[in-house]
Amino acid sequence: MIRQRIVGDLSHLPDHAFGPRSLMWWGILGFMLIEGAGFLLAGGAYFFLVGHVQPWPPGQTPPTLTWGIVFTVVILLSEIPNAWTNNQARHYRDWPTRIGLILMSLAGAILLAIRFLEFQALNTRWDADPYGSIIWALMILHTVHVVTDLGDTLYITIVSFIWPFDGGEYSGVVDNCVYWRFVILTWLPIGALVYLGPRLL
Amino acid sequence: MTAGQDLEPLEDEALRERLERVWAHPTGWRGVLTAVDHKVIARRYIATAFVFFFLAGVLALLMRAQLARPESHLIGPDRYNQLFSMHGTTMMFLFAVPVMEAIAVYLVPLMCGARNICFPRLNAYGYWVYLFGGIMIWIAFAMNVGPETGWFSYVPLAGPEFSPGKRTDFWAQMVTFTEVAALAVAVQLVAQILKQRAPGMTLSRMPLFLWSMLVTAFMVIFAMPAVMVATTFLITDRLVGTQFYNPAEGGDPLLWQHLFWFFGHPEVYIIFIPALGMVSQIVAAFSRRTILAYPAMVLALLANGFLAFGLWVHHMFATGLPRLGDSFYTSASMMIAIPSGLQIFAWIATIWDGKPRFKTPLLFVIGFIVIFVLGGLTGVMLASVPLDLQVHDTYFVVAHFHYVLIGGAVFPLFGAIYYWFPKITGRLLDERAGVWNFWTFFVGFNVAFFPMHILGLLGMPRRVYTYKAGLGWEVWNLISSLGAVLIAVSMLIFIINVLVSLRRGKVAGDNPWEASSLEWATSSPPPIYNFLRIPVVTGREPLWEGDKLPVMSGLGETERESLCVSIVEAEPDIRQKSAPPTVWPLLAAIATTVLFIGSIFHEWAVVWGAIPVAITLCGWFWPGRPTRKALKERSA
Numbered sequence: 001m002i003r004q005r006i007v008g009d010l011s012h013l014p015d016h017a018f019g020p021r022s023l024m025w026w027g028i029l030g031f032m033l034i035e036g037a038g039f040l041l042a043g044g045a046y047f048f049l050v051g052h053v054q055p056w057p058p059g060q061t062p063p064t065l066t067w068g069i070v071f072t073v074v075i076l077l078s079e080i081p082n083a084w085t086n087n088q089a090r091h092y093r094d095w096p097t098r099i100g101l102i103l104m105s106l107a108g109a110i111l112l113a114i115r116f117l118e119f120q121a122l123n124t125r126w127d128a129d130p131y132g133s134i135i136w137a138l139m140i141l142h143t144v145h146v147v148t149d150l151g152d153t154l155y156i157t158i159v160s161f162i163w164p165f166d167g168g169e170y171s172g173v174v175d176n177c178v179y180w181r182f183v184i185l186t187w188l189p190i191g192a193l194v195y196l197g198p199r200l201l
Numbered sequence: 202m203t204a205g206q207d208l209e210p211l212e213d214e215a216l217r218e219r220l221e222r223v224w225a226h227p228t229g230w231r232g233v234l235t236a237v238d239h240k241v242i243a244r245r246y247i248a249t250a251f252v253f254f255f256l257a258g259v260l261a262l263l264m265r266a267q268l269a270r271p272e273s274h275l276i277g278p279d280r281y282n283q284l285f286s287m288h289g290t291t292m293m294f295l296f297a298v299p300v301m302e303a304i305a306v307y308l309v310p311l312m313c314g315a316r317n318i319c320f321p322r323l324n325a326y327g328y329w330v331y332l333f334g335g336i337m338i339w340i341a342f343a344m345n346v347g348p349e350t351g352w353f354s355y356v357p358l359a360g361p362e363f364s365p366g367k368r369t370d371f372w373a374q375m376v377t378f379t380e381v382a383a384l385a386v387a388v389q390l391v392a393q394i395l396k397q398r399a400p401g402m403t404l405s406r407m408p409l410f411l412w413s414m415l416v417t418a419f420m421v422i423f424a425m426p427a428v429m430v431a432t433t434f435l436i437t438d439r440l441v442g443t444q445f446y447n448p449a450e451g452g453d454p455l456l457w458q459h460l461f462w463f464f465g466h467p468e469v470y471i472i473f474i475p476a477l478g479m480v481s482q483i484v485a486a487f488s489r490r491t492i493l494a495y496p497a498m499v500l501a502l503l504a505n506g507f508l509a510f511g512l513w514v515h516h517m518f519a520t521g522l523p524r525l526g527d528s529f530y531t532s533a534s535m536m537i538a539i540p541s542g543l544q545i546f547a548w549i550a551t552i553w554d555g556k557p558r559f560k561t562p563l564l565f566v567i568g569f570i571v572i573f574v575l576g577g578l579t580g581v582m583l584a585s586v587p588l589d590l591q592v593h594d595t596y597f598v599v600a601h602f603h604y605v606l607i608g609g610a611v612f613p614l615f616g617a618i619y620y621w622f623p624k625i626t627g628r629l630l631d632e633r634a635g636v637w638n639f640w641t642f643f644v645g646f647n648v649a650f651f652p653m654h655i656l657g658l659l660g661m662p663r664r665v666y667t668y669k670a671g672l673g674w675e676v677w678n679l680i681s682s683l684g685a686v687l688i689a690v691s692m693l694i695f696i697i698n699v700l701v702s703l704r705r706g707k708v709a710g711d712n713p714w715e716a717s718s719l720e721w722a723t724s725s726p727p728p729i730y731n732f733l734r735i736p737v738v739t740g741r742e743p744l745w746e747g748d749k750l751p752v753m754s755g756l757g758e759t760e761r762e763s764l765c766v767s768i769v770e771a772e773p774d775i776r777q778k779s780a781p782p783t784v785w786p787l788l789a790a791i792a793t794t795v796l797f798i799g800s801i802f803h804e805w806a807v808v809w810g811a812i813p814v815a816i817t818l819c820g821w822f823w824p825g826r827p828t829r830k831a832l833k834e835r836s837a
Contacts, residue, residue, distance in 0.1 A: 002712075003750070005749040007751040010755040013764075013776045015776050016775065041427050045434070133434075151815055155819060169824075
């Protein structure tokens, strides 16, 4: 056994931190990079198929804009309670954080309901042609992320009512808010491909 | 205990007892199913990957037996299709990537001076998913539902029209299993290396193996989603009638090739770059000298990582690309030889300038340099479009990638096994058997694969189950098959050496090679908590810096904790809780398996199968401490 010499003590260090100082933040960043790469490649596949299928869309009506616009407006507005929840958690405020989590769960549920209506108004089927296939693929990819974050938010909300928060869980709420921001931001290019692509390309 | 204090043995004993209590884990079957210790998971990972390696090797022997003479009827065309598909699939997806990640799962936390890997439960989950995916495809193969369209499963051959039944669906889902597992490890490696290094281990002091694994992990993160997108499109084309690859409806088979090779080419480097890290560690230890040109070596690793993403189209030269595309990918393919060459020169110079001890690990490194350089040279040849078009899909390509992959990854891997076996097991592998293992492998490999260059130039296409006599291929095929037998003998020597040394090998001690990185600062095998106290790093070669290792106390001694540091300077920052053992990752992996296999048969399995996955994830993250109600009652 190599001989040792103590040069410091680690017992005084804090047991949690927020943002990039937190380990979980890096874990979530890793998953966001993976999913972001998936979105990018699906977007690449979209443009590859645009080059092969002309006109785009091939003899079909583009997705109806109404529910797409509603979804976009609501998901952008959801950043307000998201940012607020983030702030409450960073200040270790118990009840406001829990209220923020309830609001975010509601926002997720409302968005899923709107997404259901969007699927009804895509005006194409996944098996119609490559255009229909990629439009459905992009929509399902993004929906999976909305569902995942809703599940995660609901879980944290329930836990927050049964167990008292500790610092690590406040940090977890902040990380969840970061992930929701990713879900919002990725919708903008995906929404553009689904709704504007068939009109502009 | 105060800073600057030297330690008495009695204090060590008391601390050891405390740590054993805190980091204790269940024994027996419960221990097997609930393990989250990175060393336990990594040992299983390595053993499983080697089982798949030997199984795929047996398939290779069967193929060589079939090809040893012309017009052989030993194996029929359908079975032969499954043999080469399973061989490639197993070697790439179930052996090469997993074994490199498995070794990293064992070594990275130790090299970082950490108590456990940063996400221990995710680690356990990744292993179980990998295991179940591998078992699934091998059971499918045993039931005659094995893949049949090669390891890169080109459409339209792999599409619903030309590959009816479930064979290709099992293949596509096996890819999903292994990618989930690989991505789980990659995320951990990024977080571990950036956030959980030893205090003082700044980025510029990181061992080259850590650098190589950091680059690899980022490559996995950016490359693997491509194959997941590709195989998801394939399986939906086959199951629910999407039209991504169907030219009759405007889809394009080339979309598959682009997506697959955007993953497939970086994949080669995902296998190769960890091997570069292993070589650097071995060369430094056996040359008794720090690696020459460390900053250039780090930059070369980064350059390899970046350039690997710009080469995928060189797999598609025969599809008829625009001239500009040809030129761009030719130059990119040639350019990657520069960072690879730089590293080879640095290792040779390090050995040259050091005091080399030619033990088995270093022999394997030298074997690597020779074989990999030959593979690299044929790579530069293949990067040239006119030559590529002549030898496309011939045995020349088979020879090239076996030189690159076996030379570039398997030789360093064997060196790594000989090098780190004493750390993992506490015993040294037998040196004489190691030398035999090396020479039989080196000679057998060249006898098996060098003739394939000639066969390719003579026009023998790959993936043919037999060939006519009189084409001039007989002798070279026979020589190649004899080489394969010699490789099998070499593997037998290796297996016997491992089994005998596990029981009767020479006891290793903490640092049998007098190496410099932190994994050698603890006992062999390491205790469950890895280090008695957290090591502090003051230079690039921490164990060569002085006779006493600076350490920090006060972490993980009363509850399971690991240390988070700042990213660049590695200054201590947070005491991070480390998850205790639990069965939930296993249950989550079982639920994931049900979902993936179910989706081969019915698309709605993705929806219904997600419910048990969600339940098991809730169990996984369920907080194990007093509820609000309990605390209220207690305070009342």
